[in-house]
Amino acid sequence: MLPTDFIENLHEMLSPDEVQQLCQALETTPITSIRLNDKIDYLTFDADTDEVPWHEDGYYLSTRPQFTLDPLFHAGCYYVQEASSMFLEEVLRQYVSRDSVVLDLCAAPGGKSTLISQYIGSQGLLVSNEVVRQRVFILSENVQKWGNGNTVVTHNQAADFGMRLPNVFDCILVDAPCSGEGMFRKDEGAIAEWTEDNVDACVERQRKILEDVWDALRPGGIMIYSTCTFNPWENEENANWIAETLGAEVLNVAHPSAWGITPGAPGYHFYPHKTRGEGFYICALRKNFKGVDTTVRPFSDRLPKYKPSAPQPIEGVSVIKKWLKHPDDWAMRQQDRFIVAYPAKYKEFIDLLSKHFICISIGFGLGEIRGKNLVPQHALAMAKDLCTSAFPRAELSLEQALAYLRTEALSLPNLPIGVVLVTYDNVPLGFVKNVGNRCNNLYPKEWRIRKL
Numbered sequence: 196m197l198p199t200d201f202i203e204n205l206h207e208m209l210s211p212d213e214v215q216q217l218c219q220a221l222e223t224t225p226i227t228s229i230r231l232n233d234k235i236d237y238l239t240f241d242a243d244t245d246e247v248p249w250h251e252d253g254y255y256l257s258t259r260p261q262f263t264l265d266p267l268f269h270a271g272c273y274y275v276q277e278a279s280s281m282f283l284e285e286v287l288r289q290y291v292s293r294d295s296v297v298l299d300l301c302a303a304p305g306g307k308s309t310l311i312s313q314y315i316g317s318q319g320l321l322v323s324n325e326v327v328r329q330r331v332f333i334l335s336e337n338v339q340k341w342g343n344g345n346t347v348v349t350h351n352q353a354a355d356f357g358m359r360l361p362n363v364f365d366c367i368l369v370d371a372p373c374s375g376e377g378m379f380r381k382d383e384g385a386i387a388e389w390t391e392d393n394v395d396a397c398v399e400r401q402r403k404i405l406e407d408v409w410d411a412l413r414p415g416g417i418m419i420y421s422t423c424t425f426n427p428w429e430n431e432e433n434a435n436w437i438a439e440t441l442g443a444e445v446l447n448v449a450h451p452s453a454w455g456i457t458p459g460a461p462g463y464h465f466y467p468h469k470t471r472g473e474g475f476y477i478c479a480l481r482k483n484f485k486g487v488d489t490t491v492r493p494f495s496d497r498l499p500k501y502k503p504s505a506p507q508p509i510e511g512v513s514v515i516k517k518w519l520k521h522p523d524d525w526a527m528r529q530q531d532r533f534i535v536a537y538p539a540k541y542k543e544f545i546d547l548l549s550k551h552f553i554c555i556s557i558g559f560g561l562g563e564i565r566g567k568n569l570v571p572q573h574a575l576a577m578a579k580d581l582c583t584s585a586f587p588r589a590e591l592s593l594e595q596a597l598a599y600l601r602t603e604a605l606s607l608p609n610l611p612i613g614v615v616l617v618t619y620d621n622v623p624l625g626f627v628k629n630v631g632n633r634c635n636n637l638y639p640k641e642w643r644i645r646k647l
Contacts, residue, residue: 197221198389201376204426213468220468225381227259228278228472230306232341233313234579234622235272239265247471248454250281252313255471263644266596266619271340271577276306279377279465279472282456283307283368283419286448286479287314290417294318295365296494296544300353300408303330305337307370312343317524320541321346322364322548324356335556336642342559342577344525345538347545350553353407359551361410363497366417369408371401371433377423377474380467398428402436409441413497414483418443421477425466431459434478443480494544501547509534511569515561518575518585525558525580532564533572536580571614573639576623583623586616596624602643605634 197218205214231238231252238244240260247253255278262268262275291297293315302308303325312321323338323346325331335348356364374394375385405420412418420437422429437443438461445461455469462478509515509529516522525536526545537545537558548554560572575581589607591599596619599605607615610629614637617624627634 197379197386200391201389204391208425208427213466216468217466220466221380223380223467225473226278226471227256228276228281229254229256229273230276230281230310231273232271232309234270234342235267239267239272239620245471247278247281249450250278250284253278253281263646264597266591266593266600266624267622269340269600269642269644270619270622270624271337271342272622274306274309274337274341276310277423277473277475279470279475280306280370280421280423281310282450282463282465282475282477283310283421284314285450286419286477287311287366289448290446290479290481291366292319296320296322296363296541297366297368298322298324298356298364298408298411299368299370300324300356300404301326301370301372302348303327303334305334305341307368308334308338308346309341311368312338312341312346315345316343317345317538319345320538320544322349323347324349324351326350326352331555332641339556339559339574340577342579344536344558344578344580347537347548347557348555349548350555353404355552356411357407357409360499362413364411364416365413365491366419367408367412368419368421369401369405370421371397371404371429373397373401373422373424373429374426375423376425377465377467377476379474381473394426394428397424398433401429401433405433405437406441409482412482413491415491416482417446418480418482419477420462420480421475423473423475425464425474425476427459430462430464430476430478434459434462434480437480442483446479446481448477448479494541498544498547501550503543503546504550510564511562514569518561518571518582519578520580520582527561528557534561534563535559536561536578570628570637571626573625573637573642576616576625581623583616586614586626587611588616588618589627590621591617591619591624593619597644599624599627599636599638600644602636602638602640604636606632607634610634 243257308323457464465475526542560574626637
């Protein structure tokens with residue numbers, strides 16, 4: 196049962212007929228949609244699919260599969276993402292260049308971060324931040340499975356970026372914590388928790404977040420503000436507050452009328468009775484558009500001065516380089532017994548981040564030193580720059596793949612002793628270590644399938 200006050204608020208935004216249509220839509224079954232990783236170029240589902248019109252890699256599924264039973268889901272070949280939120284891609288295409296440095300401030304569980312990561316590719320860098328500690332590790336897991344290596348996952352407050360990195364980022368996405376009205380048909384808990392007082396509290400929290408992070412956006416940079424709610428107080432009024440109080444120009448995002456997107460004043464609404472997806476709002480703004488020099492300074496010139504740490508020797512670096520397709524694209528660092536790779540293009544900035552911010556993951560893990568042995572990390576198997584020919588390979592059946600994802604030991608005959616890359620449908624799933632009569636499972640225990 197939808198809250199009475201919520202329905203009354205809808206009448207301030209929509210006609211009576213549209214209020215009825217929206218409420219009816221919120222009583223229907225949620226729509227399942229996925230977004231493909233460019234690790235693969237084919238769909239793996241038997242269900243009928245339709246394309247999401249505003250994202251070339253987005254698809255609607257006619258039925259919801261049990262994703263846990265698909266090894267390619269665990270390999271990061273696609274992300275189960277709300278179709279409405281994929282419109283972020285259209286905003287990026289129109290206003291954000293691929294060589295941008297982007298901050299996704301409220302990033303967990305990672306749908307928008309993996310979208311941004313794929314959009315910027317090897318040219319740009321993404322800082323994917325989550326303030327809630329319980330959520331930051333699932334964010335890091337999803338980023339690592341996506342495999343781009345162009346992302347640093349952090350666990351900091353908005354004010355940390357505003358104070359420590361002024362005028363640095365080309366684009367900041369604030370997908371703000373909100374009252375969740377757009378998720379009512381997916382989450383009954385959101386209905387139970389909704390009150391007008393909670394809406395007011397969300398508005399106050401959203402403005403504090405925006406104000407705290409604003410200084411981190413460079414002049415002329417793009418702020419993308421979004422929520423998964425309908426009401427104007429968390430949406431249009433906040434967007435206008437950004438423009439008028441913080442200083443920004445609201446931007447138009449061109450799109451075909453056939454997509455069924457409803458213009459706000461400003462921004463854009465996705466209503467479930469008009470578009471195939473859940474409720475969503477998004478607005479793009481350009482910082483300081485009048486009387487301010489918006490010349491884009493070279494990125495290295497925007498960084499605050501800091502004293503870099505002395506480089507540490509890396510064990511087994513000659514071996515590690517053979518594990519990568521393009522080893523010269525990556526800087527490497529050894530942290531205790533772990534070795535990580537991150538974009539050489541942004542080494543100075545990432546070194547600064549690792550010194551002054553809480554970094555959960557940087558780029559992707561390469562190897563772990565265990566005694567005298569160098570063992571590849573699971574994140575390497577997920578990385579798109581993995582050189583698969585550097586390891587012996589074993590193709591797994593579905594049954595074997597699910598056993599591997601449960602972290603069970605496998606028996607794989609006719610394999611050389613040592614580390615072996617295991618694949619499913621020719622997509623890397625991870626590593627095992629063949630010790631002769633069995634293969635020890637190297638899949639991360641914290642990621643394992645617990646129930647089938």
